Amino acid sequence: MREIADRLRAWHDAGTAYAVATVVSVGGSAPRQPGAAMAVSETGEAVGSVSGGCVEGAVYELCGEALRTGTPVRESFGYSDDDAFAVGLTCGGTIEVFVRPGPLPEAALTAISRDEQVAVAHLMDESAATFVVWPDRHTGSSGLADVDRVVVGEARAMLDGGVTGVRSVRCRDGLDVFVQSHAPAPRLLVFGAIDHAAAVAKIGSFLGYRVTVCDARPVFATPARFPGADEVVVDWPHRYLNEQADQGRIDGRTVVCVLTHDAKFDVPLLEVALRLPVAYVGAMGSRRTHDDRMRRLRDAGMADAELARLHSPIGLDLGARTPEETALSIAAEFVALRRGGSAAPLVRTAGPIHHDTAAATGDVA
Incomplete structure (x- = not known):
């Protein structure tokens, strides 16, 4: 719903009638999760999606019906074995959609x-x-x-x-x-104001994270260098992360990417990060840098269980070269961890494509 809220507000302010269709339950390999929404205005404009394309046409018609009658509609869609061209989900899953005339x-x-x-x-x-x-x-x-x-x-x-x-x-x-x-929105904290950080900030924003770039060096940590970030902070990374935790702004969805590969920044920061209940902690660097970093962290008193949470060298093996490719490999790793994916090519896996990591889903990213 978040992605269409601004458009609904514009219709609301203009006095334009509309209907909203929301996915309320799913089964099997459904393309969208509960909370995904599509809205249709009285002028025929549509925003949002409930299925990624499979049943959008049918849901569009249901929205039109709800607008005409003023009556809510509750409808289920699934794959039809008898008629593969019938309205339904070709992925084999099922979704239930609730359509109500607006306004919200x-x-x-x-x-x-x-x-x-x-x-x-x-x-x-x-x-x-x-x-x-x-x-x-x-x-x-x-x-x-x-x-x-x-x-x-x-x-x-x-x-x-x-x-x-x-x-x-x-x-x-x-x-x-x-x-x-x-x-x-979940937070993505990027430490290290380098060119790779700009690419990670951009892809993090695209994925729906609130992105912060932090570095102790004011000459590098400037908003102009990181247009994809929501905020750029000049501070020592470990101090900033400690303050955010003390203020209750860190939670189990927070992603921490340490990109400085400089021990004087990395080690104090990772001592804090690996002891917080965050979703992901990754650190950039070569394998030699990784080995040196692990030695320093052990010398600082970090336990094996804490060090096991560290994703280093950061990212999946995509053969990445450019900052953008590296950002893709980093994002792919923390998305796979969040969603319970194996990070293996789908052609080499079997079973459901979508992983259910929890019994229910919140509208968060």
């Missing part, structure tokens, strides 16, 4: 655009009542106090866990609610 509450669009921690909950009945739920407050009502209490409580619990999905409303048989949790 202004509070929801504002919160999503501001990257706030918020859940948007839709009752999946004819009312399509919508709730906007923050950790400490909420807006919206179904008109039934017991339903409101259950929906808000469920949405708040799912928001706390970063979970998106369908839940039953316990006090009403047959009534479901779809809750979409929105969290701030």
